[in-house]
Amino acid sequence: MDRAFMGQYFDIAYEDIITELIQDCPEYQKIRDEISAEQRELFSLVGDIKSDVWQQYETVIGKFYSSELLLAKLAYLRGAADREKMLR
Numbered sequence: 001m002d003r004a005f006m007g008q009y010f011d012i013a014y015e016d017i018i019t020e021l022i023q024d025c026p027e028y029q030k031i032r033d034e035i036s037a038e039q040r041e042l043f044s045l046v047g048d049i050k051s052d053v054w055q056q057y058e059t060v061i062g063k064f065y066s067s068e069l070l071l072a073k074l075a076y077l078r079g080a081a082d083r084e085k086m087l088r
Contacts, residue, residue, distance in 0.1 A: 001084045003077060010076050017072045 014020065022028040046054045 002080050003081075006077055006080045007073065010073050014076075015073075017076075018068060021072065 010017075021031075042057065043049070043054065046057075048054065
């Protein structure tokens with residue numbers, strides 16, 4: 001398998017892979033709703049989106065979302081490699 005090509009294909013073909021994957025997954029939406037509720041509670045404790053604590057939280061969450069996207073890409077590449085092995 002040409003991993004570099006498949007990685008480029010993933011980047012082009014799946015602009016918003018997370019949204020595409022979760023469309024028919026109520027379990028994921030339930031977890032996201034729980035996260036949103038916890039975020040609102042945290043925000044009320046912090047008190048202001050300009051606070052250092054909230055800015056640090058935003059940084060952490062941004063990196064988490066980046067890691068989630070990378071994980072989806074790695075799963076896609078693993079699936080492509082597994083498919084190629086099965087076809088041999």
